Structures are given as structure tokens and as C-alpha cells.
Amino acid sequence: MSPKRISLIVLLLLLCFIVSVGVIGAQDDATPQGGTDSLDTVAGTPVPLPTQGARSAPVQVISGENARVNLFFANMGQGTIQLAQVEGQNVTSATASWLNHLIDFFPVEDEGLFGLLSVGMEQTPRRDYPLVITVVYADGSRETISTPIEIVLGGFIRQEVLLPPDKAYLLDAETERAELARLESIFVQTSSERKWDDTGFALPISAALTSPFGAFRVFNSTLNTRHTGWDIRCTIGTPVLASAAGRVVFAGTLPIRGNHVIIDHGMGVYSGYSHLSVVNVTRGQMVTKEQVIGMAGSTGRTSGPHFHWEIAVNGEWIDPVEFLRMWMP
Numbered sequence: 225m226s227p228k229r230i231s232l233i234v235l236l237l238l239l240c241f242i243v244s245v246g247v248i249g250a251q252d253d254a255t256p257q258g259g260t261d262s263l264d265t266v267a268g269t270p271v272p273l274p275t276q277g278a279r280s281a282p283v284q285v286i287s288g289e290n291a292r293v294n295l296f297f298a299n300m301g302q303g304t305i306q307l308a309q310v311e312g313q314n315v316t317s318a319t320a321s322w323l324n325h326l327i328d329f330f331p332v333e334d335e336g337l338f339g340l341l342s343v344g345m346e347q348t349p350r351r352d353y354p355l356v357i358t359v360v361y362a363d364g365s366r367e368t369i370s371t372p373i374e375i376v377l378g379g380f381i382r383q384e385v386l387l388p389p390d391k392a393y394l395l396d397a398e399t400e401r402a403e404l405a406r407l408e409s410i411f412v413q414t415s416s417e418r419k420w421d422d423t424g425f426a427l428p429i430s431a432a433l434t435s436p437f438g439a440f441r442v443f444n445s446t447l448n449t450r451h452t453g454w455d456i457r458c459t460i461g462t463p464v465l466a467s468a469a470g471r472v473v474f475a476g477t478l479p480i481r482g483n484h485v486i487i488d489h490g491m492g493v494y495s496g497y498s499h500l501s502v503v504n505v506t507r508g509q510m511v512t513k514e515q516v517i518g519m520a521g522s523t524g525r526t527s528g529p530h531f532h533w534e535i536a537v538n539g540e541w542i543d544p545v546e547f548l549r550m551w552m553p
């Protein structure tokens with residue numbers, strides 16, 4: 225055999241090896257662990273698991289006569305939350321009027337008061353909205369500090385979802401409306417006490433984030449909805465952990481969310497855990513951060529086993545991943 229022919233064979237073998245490795249890699253992507261969640265392939269590039277961000281300096285400072293408001297953001301996206309801080313001697317409490325919500329600020333030792341401002345995912349973007357903060361002083365006097373806040377486009381994706389025939393009865397706008405109304409009735413019962421601890425919030429399951437928050441979803445080419453949380457890839461039976469300490473305010477079954485748990489973390493922050501196969505907690509129970517509250521499953525409106533995690537603040541769905549990345553007082 226001539227040296228030329230040997231090098232040609234070596235080259236061909238090398239090519240075969242490269243092609244086979246590529247095919248195996250592609251098969252791994254196409255067959256997600258944990259089954260048939262058709263949404264796994266939609267998101268495309270993997271989302272890095274979120275970790276809590278570092279404390280940042282205020283981006284805007286608005287000075288009143290005896291207090292100042294620090295805003296840790298330049299503008300707000302649809303479906304997000306941001307922090308406002310009130311500092312000043314003799315300040316005893318503060319309340320924000322923001323997008324038709326009245327938001328109580330909570331005290332943090334040596335830091336003054338903090339408030340959580342949320343923006344719903346449907347809020348009309350590309351315009352300014354007034355943020356009006358009322359500060360109350362020890363002598364009973366009040367001061368109002370206000371500023372316009374720009375709301376910017378959330379940048380949500382569109383997804384087609386195919387439900388299996390046995391779940392097609394859940395493609396009903398009235399079922400969806402009734403379930404959301406039930407959740408809203410829970411979210412208005414705001415407890416004015418911060419229940420989470422200094423370590424903030426954590427992912428309920430540390431695994432691949434698949435389908436993003438806010439997506440415009442079309443089910444079986446008929447029902448248009450919005451995705452109220454993030455989906456996480458997992459198998460049935462994966463332990464689901466409480467994102468933070470709080471009180472269980474719902475532990476039961478809903479048509480769309482299936483077996484579902486809601487935890488009230490105080491100050492208008494609620495986390496929801498959907499499609500569970502097993503629920504380990506009951507309504508009224510206090511839970512600690514990362515306590516096992518149930519097992520992942522495929523109950524409710526799912527195209528296969530996966531875990532759905534959602535967070536509402538002041539009655540608005542906000543992006544849980546962005547929430548986790550934010551520094552929390």
C-alpha cells in the first residue's frame with residue numbers, strides 16, 4: 225500500500241470518528257433526561273443556573289427634605305421586580321404607590337427600609353409610570369418623594385406546545401381564568417413580615433432550566449396563554465425544595481398546575497411549585513429554606529414530567545430566575 229493510500233484511510237477513519245461523536249452528542253440533546261417534556265427543546269441554549277447577585281450601589285438617588293430614596297435599577301422590564309430603599313433619620317415607615325399597588329416597605333437593620341416593586345408581564349412597555357413613596361417620620365409628619373420609572377419590553381419568546389389527547393380537556397380558557405382567579409385571591413392576603421432569611425432564595429430543583437418565564441404559549445394550535453414561571457427538567461420523584469422560609473398557604477390540586485404548593489414568604493412574595501407527584505406539606509405549615517415540600521411529577525396540564533416554578537410579588541408574576549439573581553435584603 226502506498227503511503228498516500230494509507231494517509232487517505234487514516235483520514236477517512238478520522239472523519240468517521242468525528243461524525244459518530246457528533247451524532248451521539250445530538251442524540252443526547254434530543255432525548256432529554258426525565259422524559260417527554262416537549263418544551264425541553266424550545267429554549268435552545270442552556271440557561272446557567274442562577275446564583276444570588278452581589279449587593280450593588282444605587283443607580284438613582286432621589287432626595288427628599290428629610291429622607292432619600294435609593295433605586296437599584298435604571299428602568300424595569302415587564303415581569304420583573306426591583307428594590308427601592310428609604311433612608312433617613314427618624315423615618316419610621318414608608319409605602320409606595322406603584323402601578324395600582326400599595327407596597328409596604330420592611331425594615332432591615334442599619335439599612336433603613338426596603339420595598340419590592342414588581343411589574344406584571346402584560347404592563348404596557350416603552351413609557352414612564354409614577355412611583356410615589358410616602359415616608360412617615362417619628363413625629364407623625366409625612367413626606368412624599370416621587371419619580372417616573374420607565375418600563376421596558378420583557379423580550380418574551382413564543383412557544384408551540386402539544387398536549388397529549390388525555391389532557392386535551394385542559395385546553396379551556398375558562399379553566400385557566402378560574403385557576404388564576406383562585407391564585408390571585410391567595411396573593412392579596414399579604415403578610416407584612418419578612419419570612420425569608422439573609423441567605424435569600426434558592427432553586428427548588430438544581431437542574432436544567434428549560435422553558436422560560438413569560439413565553440407566549442399556544443397549546444395544540446388553539447389556546448393562547450402566558451407562561452407564569454420557569455420549567456426545570458427532572459424525573460418523577462425528584463425532591464422539590466422550598467425556595468425560602470415561609471408559610472404554606474396552599475397545598476392541593478388545581479386543574480392546570482396539578483398537585484401544587486404555594487408558600488407565603490411575606491411582604492407580598494409567594495412561590496408556587498407545580499405538577500407534583502407527591503405533596504409533603506399541609507396548609508398553614510411553616511417551612512424552612514430548602515425543606516423538601518414534595519416530589520416532582522406530571523400532574524395537571526403537562527406534556528410530560530417536569531417541574532414548574534413560579535413567583536408572584538404584589539400579585540404580579542415575575543421572572544423567578546431574575547429574582548434569584550437579584551441581591552435581596
Ligand SMILES: [Zn+2]
Pocket residue numbers: 435451453454455531532533
Ligand atoms: Zn411551566
